Amino acid sequence: MYYNGYYHLFYQYNPRGAVWGNIVWAHSVSKDLINWETIEPAIYPSKPFDKYGCWSGSATIVPGKGPVILYTGVADEKQTQVQCFAVPENASDPYLRKWVKPDSINPLVVADTGVNGSAFRDPTTAWRSKADGHWRFLVGGRRGLRGVAHLYKSKDFVNWVKAKHPIHSSASTGMWECPDFYPVSVRGKQGLDASVVGKNVKHVLKSSLDMTRFEYYTIGKYMPEQDRYIPDKTSVDGWDGLRYDYGNFYASKSFFDPVKKRRVLWAWANESDSRVDDVQKGWAGILGVPRTLWLDSNRKQLVQWPVAELNSLRGNKVEVRNKRLRKGDYEEVNGITAAQADVEVTFSFSSLEKAELFDPKWVNAQDLCAQKGSKVEGGVGPFGLFTLASKNLEEFTPVFFRIFKAPNKHVVLLCSDASSSSLRSHLYKPSFAGFVDVDLADKKLSLRTLIDHSVVESFGAGGRTNILSRVYPEVAVADAAHLFVFNNGTEPISVENLKAWTMKSAIRN
Known part of the structure; x- marks a missing residue:
């Protein structure tokens, strides 16, 4: 959240070790979302309602x-x-170091009949309805295999009543x-406070699915009068x-930044x-960079991009222009620290005629990436970057595009393939991938x-399809890491413009 000049980041933390357990709310503060100071949890x-x-x-x-x-106790x-x-x-303390849990109020909400109390957690930011003045928040849940978002309402933010129906649920x-x-504007990139509704506003409902360990979202219509959310037919x-x-x-959370809207x-x-490994290194788990998000102009999906403040860490810059890559070519990008870098590149191609035919059975992007990795020759693609590569x-961890030809359109696949990322054998090295909804005109x-x-x-x-991958090279570490551009398709590819920066470290404490 942002409050009185500071961003506050709270996160699940075990102060006693690098594995899950003894969970507290750790707390860090920042002026710019990049450089952070850690303060006490x-x-x-500390109370009977959150003892465990x-x-x-x-x-x-x-x-x-x-x-x-x-929070969930x-x-x-x-x-x-x-x-x-x-x-x-003490609300006047800019760091908001100490927090209290009033006994007269807590616990705020207890699962009633019909709610599974062992699957009842993670309340959302609350919003206030202009229609009735009441506050509302959601709590994640489950009925059998049906995922549920329970809805609670209050006049005073103290006494809460469960709505008759969940705001939304989905089978299996x-x-x-x-x-x-939260709401998103149908025009432009500006964010909205959680309480905003209106005709130029859509709503997003996101859930983190415990069974898949992935997150899914829909875009749809929120009806405050009925306390119902209905996903659009395109979701x-x-x-x-x-x-x-x-x-x-996983376990993402968004917030509205009132300073930069x-x-x-x-x-x-x-x-x-x-x-x-976690115990040996003494820590486990990170947060990705903060991302600004907004509704794509097609109104079918969200777009995300690293917050602009991240650019403050950019140091030494190199640039490559109009570099032609034929099948099997790969060229090193020199002049930066490849283990800690920010790379922006635009690839171009003169024709899509050589694109491979798309098989309608390829519904799972991750499986397709595993089947057609960076080493498998294609028509248009694979082309992209070899990151964290040994000489x-x-x-190497390739991040690449591959283009297929379907009856009425072209299908674009983005892969981040960890299968060759490390010589260490015991790691989880998935071929992460997603399809990209983009106009190739x-x-x-x-x-x-x-x-x-x-x-x-x-x-x-431009942030329409995004992939974060954790990899642990053994050879391509620190100064021994390299960065390459590559093409392994029969259609020549041009690196029209590549800019890469060595990234400085953020300040912590």
Whole structure:
């Protein structure tokens, strides 16, 4: 959240080790979303209603009251989950170091009859309806295999009543963790406060699916009078739906930044190595870079882009223009630190005639990427970047496009393939991928990739399809890491314009 001149970041943290357990709300503050100062945990188990854990939740800035945290407390060894309330002890402290949990209010919400109390967690930021003046928030849940977003309403932000029906649910999706619900403007990139409704506004409902460990969202219509949300017909509601990110990206949360009038998205990227590795290195789990998000002009999907403040870390810059790559070519990008870099590139091609035919059975992008990786020759593509590459390509993480020809359109695939990322054998090395909804009339595709030692975070076609991957090279480390552009398709590709920067480290503490 943003409050009184500071961004506040709260996150799930185990102060006693690098594995899950003893969960508290860690707390860091920043002036710019990039450089952070860690302060003491904001919330930790201290009451009967959260004795066994303080799990995820959200912050709401309540007019006249200031910030309020809603979070899930674990009340007993059976993992009974209740929703709790915390406020700053001293609202004049700019860092909001200490938080209190009023006994007279807590627990705020307890699962009633018909609600599964062991699958009842992660309250959203609240919003206020202009129609009746009441506050509302959602809590993720599950009924059998049906994912549910329970809705609660209050006049005073203290006494809450469950609505007769969930705001939305979907069959066979499993538990909805970390739901998020917010408005987006149908025009422009400006973000909206959670309480905004209107004819030029759509709503987004996101859930983190415990069964798949991926996140899915729909775009649709919120009807405040009925307390119902209905996805648009262009939004698939379930496991085949749209994702914020097609990689290692989970438990995300957005907030409205009132200073820059934008909606900012954060997500957790856990490790892809082993529990033993985590213990050895002494930490596990990161947050991706904060992303600004908005509704695409086609109104069918969201677009994301790293916050502009990230550019403040850009250092030494190199540029490549009009570099032609024939089949099998790869060229090194020299002059930057390839293990910690920001790369923006536009690829172009003169023809799509050589594009391979698309098989309608290829519905799963990740499977298709595994089948047709960067080493498999294509027609138009694969072309892109070899990131975190060793000099002789014993290790590399390719991020690349591949274009297919379907009856009425072309299908674009974006891959971030970790299968060759490390010589270490025990790692999880998936071929992450997503399809890209993009117009190829100008015969160009853009890619931005942030490389940060164990992270390759990519934004395809201006942020329409995004993939964050965790990789752990053994050879391509620090100064031994290299960056290449490549083409392994029969159609020549031009690197029309590539800009790459060595990235400085953010300041922490």
